[in-house]
Amino acid sequence: KRHKFWETQPVGQFKDFGDRSLPEGPIEAPTPLSEVKQEPYNLPSQYEWITCDMDSEEMCNEVYNLLTSNYVEDDENMFRFNYSKEFLQWALRPPGYFRSWHIGVRAKSSKKMVAFITGVPARIRVRETIVNMAEINFLCVHKKLRSKRLAPVMIKEVTRRVHLENSWQAAYTAGVVIPTPITTCQYWHRSLNPKKLIDVGFSRLGARMTMSRTIKLYKLPDQTATPGFRKMEPHDVPAVTRLLRNYLRQFVLSPDFDENDVEHWLLPKENVVDSFLVESPETHEITDFCSFYTLPSSILGSQNYTALKAAYSYYNVSTKTPLTQLMNDALIVAKRKDFDVFNALDVMHNETFLKELKFGPGDGKLHYYLYNYRIRRVLRPSELGLVLL
Numbered sequence: 102k103r104h105k106f107w108e109t110q111p112v113g114q115f116k117d118f119g120d121r122s123l124p125e126g127p128i129e130a131p132t133p134l135s136e137v138k139q140e141p142y143n144l145p146s147q148y149e150w151i152t153c154d155m156d157s158e159e160m161c162n163e164v165y166n167l168l169t170s171n172y173v174e175d176d177e178n179m180f181r182f183n184y185s186k187e188f189l190q191w192a193l194r195p196p197g198y199f200r201s202w203h204i205g206v207r208a209k210s211s212k213k214m215v216a217f218i219t220g221v222p223a224r225i226r227v228r229e230t231i232v233n234m235a236e237i238n239f240l241c242v243h244k245k246l247r248s249k250r251l252a253p254v255m256i257k258e259v260t261r262r263v264h265l266e267n268s269w270q271a272a273y274t275a276g277v278v279i280p281t282p283i284t285t286c287q288y289w290h291r292s293l294n295p296k297k298l299i300d301v302g303f304s305r306l307g308a309r310m311t312m313s314r315t316i317k318l319y320k321l322p323d324q325t326a327t328p329g330f331r332k333m334e335p336h337d338v339p340a341v342t343r344l345l346r347n348y349l350r351q352f353v354l355s356p357d358f359d360e361n362d363v364e365h366w367l368l369p370k371e372n373v374v375d376s377f378l379v380e381s382p383e384t385h386e387i388t389d390f391c392s393f394y395t396l397p398s399s400i401l402g403s404q405n406y407t408a409l410k411a412a413y414s415y416y417n418v419s420t421k422t423p424l425t426q427l428m429n430d431a432l433i434v435a436k437r438k439d440f441d442v443f444n445a446l447d448v449m450h451n452e453t454f455l456k457e458l459k460f461g462p463g464d465g466k467l468h469y470y471l472y473n474y475r476i477r478r479v480l481r482p483s484e485l486g487l488v489l490l
């Protein structure tokens with residue numbers, strides 16, 4: 102299939118697939134900053150660029166409203182991601198973030214926001230190399246402006262602004278295949294509220310299964326099982342950073358988190374991110390960690406419900422507690438917090454617990470991409486230690 106835009110970009114091309122003579126690393130060298138295009142790309146005349154200050158309540162509302170009505174839907178258009186305002190402020194303001202990487206497009210006449218794309222800085226390790234990357238996310242074009250070829254100019258503009266901050270690589274995910282995935286993940290769902298999931302069409306009643314049998318199948322205890330399992334607190338940041346850094350070393354690609362990053366990304370934040378750890382009752386050592394983020398979806402066609410409360414597995418570390426037991430405790434606390442479903446990708450060691458904990462496979466795939474960085478070969482999901490929001 103022809104990729105008019107992506108064939109012009111420094112990304113692995115399908116034709117280079119498996120060409121082992123090509124070295125791993127940047128595809129293009131950095132441009133001298135003086136040679137980076139200084140002015141924004143041209144938009145169609147009726148539109149203008151805006152830089153979105155996520156500290157501004159009003160701007161945050163505009164971003165939230167655009168995404169709520171126009172962002173990613175599932176393949177059957179039954180659900181649409183409904184990132185909350187506090188989630189967006191968290192996701193877009195990590196340590197070292199650049200406001201200039203939060204880019205909107207406004208229609209000059211209506212003053213309405215019609216498109217959005219973002220980048221946040223992230224130190225990502227690829228094998229032994231640490232790369233300062235931009236994590237690109239929230240690319241959204243209003244439903245009424247689709248196939249006007251706005252996405253390519255949005256991508257070129259965020260790339261230009263990332264270049265201006267002397268950053269030359271990026272990481273992003275998509276449900277579609279474009280040149281060229283570094284890995285393709287399967288997503289899995291664990292029902293927590295099967296009655297609601299079946300009612301809204303997210304799940305179907307299994308063959309030869311009654312509703313009461315299904316409710317019993319997914320029932321979870323009220324209490325977690327692991328001694329010393331508790332919510333992460335600010336004083337745990339140094340220990341969790343050590344635990345996570347050591348654990349992530351085993352993957353080909355992972356974030357290079359320091360304490361500032363852990364404080365931002367992993368300290369519990371109501372309705373945004375939950376994190377727990379196991380503190381050995383004997384030694385008080387922190388031996389395990391699990392976390393999930395809150396990403397509700399709007400339910401597009403149900404009379405009884407408008408929102409699906411979904412938890413997404415984030416970073417998990419098991420050194421003493423079996424991962425399956427740790428994740429079962431995560432399911433128990435997610436159920437207690439009234440989540441309807443717990444989602445996970447088959448990244449890291451997740452496939453070791455998915456079937457045993459009664460996850461079912463989702464109907465889609467999530468592809469991971471690197472911009473301007475070639476890797477030797479396609480990775481297995483279990484070699485990937487990076488979870489994007």
Ligand SMILES: COc1cccc(CC(=N)NC(=O)c2cccnc2OC2CCNCC2)c1
Nearest residue numbers: 173174175180181182274288398444445489490
């Ligand atoms: C249930 O509501 C949905 C609303 C929109 C899309 C999808 C299907 C889908 N595309 N799911 C995922 O991409 C997904 C499934 C499991 C774990 N993480 C995921 O995506 C994350 C990471 C990438 N950015 C979106 C959130 C489901």
